Amino acid sequence: MVRLFLTLSPAISRFNLYPGISILARNNNSLRLQKHHKLKTKTPTFSLISPSSSPNFQRTRFYSTETRISSLPYSENPNFDDNLVVLGIETSCDDTAAAVVRGNGEILSQVISSQAELLVQYGGVAPKQAEEAHSRVIDKVVQDALDKANLTEKDLSAVAVTIGPGLSLCLRVGVRKARRVAGNFSLPIVGVHHMEAHALVARLVEQELSFPFMALLISGGHNLLVLAHKLGQYTQLGTTVDDAIGEAFDKTAKWLGLDMHRSGGPAVEELALEGDAKSVKFNVPMKYHKDCNFSYAGLKTQVRLAIEAKEIDAKCPVSSATNEDRRNRADIAASFQRVAVLHLEEKCERAIDWALELEPSIKHMVISGGVASNKYVRLRLNNIVENKNLKLVCPPPSLCTDNGVMVAWTGLEHFRVGRYDPPPPATEPEDYVYDLRPRWPLGEEYAKGRSEARSMRTARIHPSLTSIIRADSLQQQTQT
Numbered sequence: 001m002v003r004l005f006l007t008l009s010p011a012i013s014r015f016n017l018y019p020g021i022s023i024l025a026r027n028n029n030s031l032r033l034q035k036h037h038k039l040k041t042k043t044p045t046f047s048l049i050s051p052s053s054s055p056n057f058q059r060t061r062f063y064s065t066e067t068r069i070s071s072l073p074y075s076e077n078p079n080f081d082d083n084l085v086v087l088g089i090e091t092s093c094d095d096t097a098a099a100v101v102r103g104n105g106e107i108l109s110q111v112i113s114s115q116a117e118l119l120v121q122y123g124g125v126a127p128k129q130a131e132e133a134h135s136r137v138i139d140k141v142v143q144d145a146l147d148k149a150n151l152t153e154k155d156l157s158a159v160a161v162t163i164g165p166g167l168s169l170c171l172r173v174g175v176r177k178a179r180r181v182a183g184n185f186s187l188p189i190v191g192v193h194h195m196e197a198h199a200l201v202a203r204l205v206e207q208e209l210s211f212p213f214m215a216l217l218i219s220g221g222h223n224l225l226v227l228a229h230k231l232g233q234y235t236q237l238g239t240t241v242d243d244a245i246g247e248a249f250d251k252t253a254k255w256l257g258l259d260m261h262r263s264g265g266p267a268v269e270e271l272a273l274e275g276d277a278k279s280v281k282f283n284v285p286m287k288y289h290k291d292c293n294f295s296y297a298g299l300k301t302q303v304r305l306a307i308e309a310k311e312i313d314a315k316c317p318v319s320s321a322t323n324e325d326r327r328n329r330a331d332i333a334a335s336f337q338r339v340a341v342l343h344l345e346e347k348c349e350r351a352i353d354w355a356l357e358l359e360p361s362i363k364h365m366v367i368s369g370g371v372a373s374n375k376y377v378r379l380r381l382n383n384i385v386e387n388k389n390l391k392l393v394c395p396p397p398s399l400c401t402d403n404g405v406m407v408a409w410t411g412l413e414h415f416r417v418g419r420y421d422p423p424p425p426a427t428e429p430e431d432y433v434y435d436l437r438p439r440w441p442l443g444e445e446y447a448k449g450r451s452e453a454r455s456m457r458t459a460r461i462h463p464s465l466t467s468i469i470r471a472d473s474l475q476q477q478t479q480t
């Protein structure tokens, strides 16, 4: 039987067929597996530890952790090979992240360099500056991840890297690095979808989480409700028609004069604790749209108008505000958070009903992405999910915000089923054109969920991950 593999990375066009190469990659793997048997084995701990609760894990400008999440979810499944070890690299936005993860879910290392100063200086992510910052630290971040895992490149089974969606300039830095490592050490390479990685990392932390499941993915650039049928196959039930919730948190923080060093979300969440969440009347967006789509642009405007009405000066940091000014800011933060999350609640309720019609066996709902680290979000959505008799799976905050673990893990999931590219050449010209996918849908849009309010910008959108993978399996069937 001729085996054909889909390629997710730049060296090969998406639908090319490379049976010979796949065999080569397999042989490489078996060699690597033998090497892994010789690796010093680390004593696994069986409690689930959130890296954020570790004393080693501080969100300073440059931080790392060796804390292991040792849920070992797949150790009894022969398809999940404990000896696989994958390096994951993430540079799609403003965090430069790398991690090494073992096939059984053990996190051997996790390193992140964040661009806090730039975020404060520009009040958001400036692509060119972000690219330069990634380029400055990428080598060190990857080296630290390997060192903390006590491994060298030779011990790896594959390299996984985010190829989209995200900022092209930033994605390029990670992809270039990943291809250098893979090329120099003859390693297969797996191109990863950033939003799929946010969803699948939940399978690393929750052993019971199997397909099909639902996911709400909430970050700075995305607001997605998806139904995950199986690995690589997703139906998009809802998305945002304009801004994502994380963007609304970030702008609210900026306009309220909050400290943006940890991004806006955590600052709003903290100040909201002091405020009265019902004091400022904001309208819940898209209340009368009977779909699962989101909109946060209007809520942003409502917040801006409330801030203007209270004559809050963003240039005056909240730490220097008078008591009354501080209370006004806290009331706006709390009222904004309440309504922003109510919008999530309403759409999630409907999306769960739709998903159960399509896949009645669903047992879990995943909530992930940076905004899912918010305690209020978790609490409110847990109520919704439990009322629908589902179980909420929410990764620890350090795995909700952008990280290398989710990329390594998603790389592992695809690698196991044969979706990877062969090692790139050891040297590639500086001007090599990488296949980056800045706009890359995760799944096909559910017809019932199509919103008229949604602008249909189609320029330079890649086919969705789902349609690419479907096309690949069809080709495999016709060739066997």
Ligand code: KG4
Binding pocket: 093, 218, 219, 220, 221, 222, 245, 246, 247, 249, 250, 263, 264, 265, 266, 269, 369, 370, 371, 372, 373, 374, 375, 400, 401, 402
């Ligand atoms: O997933 P992520 O790290 O990066 C993107 O893919 O965008 O998400 C970043 C977003 C930012 O908008 C940030 O403000 C938001 O997640 N965020 C939060 C919290 N922590 C991060 N939003 C609300 N509450 C939080 N605790």
Ligand code: ZN
Binding pocket: 194, 198, 219, 220, 369, 370, 401, 402
């Ligand atoms: Zn993200």
